[in-house]
Amino acid sequence: RNKERSSRGLPALLEQDIFPCATQDRLMIATTGLGFEFPCPRSPLLHFVGPSPPAAFPPLGPDLASWLDARRAAGTRVVYVAFGTMHTFKAEGVAKLCSELTRVQQEPGQDSIAFLWSLPADQQGFLPPEVVAAA
Numbered sequence: 001r002n003k004e005r006s007s008r009g010l011p012a013l014l015e016q017d018i019f020p021c022a023t024q025d026r027l028m029i030a031t032t033g034l035g036f037e038f039p040c041p042r043s044p045l046l047h048f049v050g051p052s053p054p055a056a057f058p059p060l061g062p063d064l065a066s067w068l069d070a071r072r073a074a075g076t077r078v079v080y081v082a083f084g085t086m087h088t089f090k091a092e093g094v095a096k097l098c099s100e101l102t103r104v105q106q107e108p109g110q111d112s113i114a115f116l117w118s119l120p121a122d123q124q125g126f127l128p129p130e131v132v133a134a135a
Helices: 002-007 062-073 091-106 121-126 129-134
Strands: 028-030 046-048 077-081 113-117
Touching: 062 077, 062 113, 091 113, 091 121
Parallel strands: 028 046, 077 113
Antiparallel strands: none
16 A cells, blocks of 8 residues: 555655554544454544444345245255455365355255355355255
């Protein structure tokens, strides 16, 4: 970010402007909370106010709504799996997670679990064919 700022003739950001730090010297309010962040030393000037969800969520697309309705009708529990926008999977990571999720489904008493994985389109090609076919 500072490289871009420099190219535009702007002053460099301080550490506290990039990420709140223990040495920040001004008040910062963050829309997150202690349960969502890694434990680390924090400035007393950093105040968590909790997540700020939108007032209303857009409706689900018809394919997803139909998929969820079918699981609900069958009494299947749905586990949502997401790693956020900063994580990028490689083929090995996708294969390993698919293997573990399948193992969980095969444990006694866990046959009524379905997984809804928010995986970016450019990484969905790493999904094993048997997982794609089961979707």
